[in-house]
Amino acid sequence: MQEFVPPKGPKGVEVEPDPNLCPECHGRGWRVVADGGAGSATRCDCQKRERGKEYLAQTGIPERYRRCRLSTFKTTNSANPHVCEQLKRAHTISQRYVDRFFDSKEQRFREAGLLLIGPPGVGKTHLAAAVLSEVVERYKVRGKFVDFTALLHQIQSTFDNSSTQSKASILTPIVDAELLVLDELGAQKPTEWVRDTLYLIMNTRYTRRLPTIFTTNYRLESPTPPKPGMGGDRVRKEDQALLSTRLSDLLVSRLYEMAQPVKLTINSADWDYRREVKMFQHRIGS
Numbered sequence: 001m002q003e004f005v006p007p008k009g010p011k012g013v014e015v016e017p018d019p020n021l022c023p024e025c026h027g028r029g030w031r032v033v034a035d036g037g038a039g040s041a042t043r044c045d046c047q048k049r050e051r052g053k054e055y056l057a058q059t060g061i062p063e064r065y066r067r068c069r070l071s072t073f074k075t076t077n078s079a080n081p082h083v084c085e086q087l088k089r090a091h092t093i094s095q096r097y098v099d100r101f102f103d104s105k106e107q108r109f110r111e112a113g114l115l116l117i118g119p120p121g122v123g124k125t126h127l128a129a130a131v132l133s134e135v136v137e138r139y140k141v142r143g144k145f146v147d148f149t150a151l152l153h154q155i156q157s158t159f160d161n162s163s164t165q166s167k168a169s170i171l172t173p174i175v176d177a178e179l180l181v182l183d184e185l186g187a188q189k190p191t192e193w194v195r196d197t198l199y200l201i202m203n204t205r206y207t208r209r210l211p212t213i214f215t216t217n218y219r220l221e222s223p224t225p226p227k228p229g230m231g232g233d234r235v236r237k238e239d240q241a242l243l244s245t246r247l248s249d250l251l252v253s254r255l256y257e258m259a260q261p262v263k264l265t266i267n268s269a270d271w272d273y274r275r276e277v278k279m280f281q282h283r284i285g286s
């Protein structure tokens with residue numbers, strides 16, 4: 001095989017190499033490596049990088065989270081040191097997740113996901129989008145980001161006779177993704193149809209051993225046990241924020257099997273704290 005010769009410009013002047021093209025293969029996607037003979041063609045490393053970029057564009061990460069990376073996640077933006085501590089811990093777990101996404105012992109990608117739990121605005125979606133982007137970039141896997149509420153609307157629109165999309169065409173890339181982010185779990189009205197759809201996604205991914213990163217505003221368990229004799233039949237206000245009020249017991253236990261819970265908040269006091277901060281910011285218009 002012949003050595004690559006840069007194309008000649010007008011009047012036989014050699015064209016400067018295009019700085020946008022890969023210097024190794026000059027944009028051809030393959031290069032010749034010495035093999036003691038005429039050399040053999042091999043796929044250039046830039047192609048793997050390109051594939052990472054292409055896969056990243058296909059993840060469906062919303063515009064505002066597209067540039068989120070673990071390095072841009074702020075762990076010091078709360079006045080409460082306990083919250084900062086918790087954010088740091090969540091960041092460490094996320095970084096470790098990316099670093100160990102390929103299980104070298106098992107020689108396969110990991111099957112466990114993460115369950116990022118915390119109130120709105122604390123950075124769950126930033127972390128989830130960052131982990132997804134970094135895994136896709138580093139391991140060249142097919143990843144998908146899905147806002148669960150938007151997904152339900154999308155599926156509902158297929159019930160319309162004029163729709164050209166089918167439910168299967170929407171769900172297939174989601175259940176097939178090598179890493180899925182399911183954002184805002186529990187934010188939807190828990191109708192039977194919603195639960196069935198979620199069960200279908202979770203169960204398919206579970207049986208295929210594919211990892212999922214969930215985010216939710218709902219907590220896994222009550223922070224304090226109910227005091228005896230206190231409002232026995234009344235549903236306490238904080239219980240309404242439990243994930244078990246939004247998902248069936250089967251799905252909650254499946255969630256435990258599929259994902260490592262990562263709390264981005266310490267206790268109920270911090271929830272109120274966050275809410276206060278939000279309200280305050282709203283009032284001062286920042």
Ligand SMILES: [Zn+2]
Nearest residue numbers: 022025044046
């Ligand atoms: Zn190249």
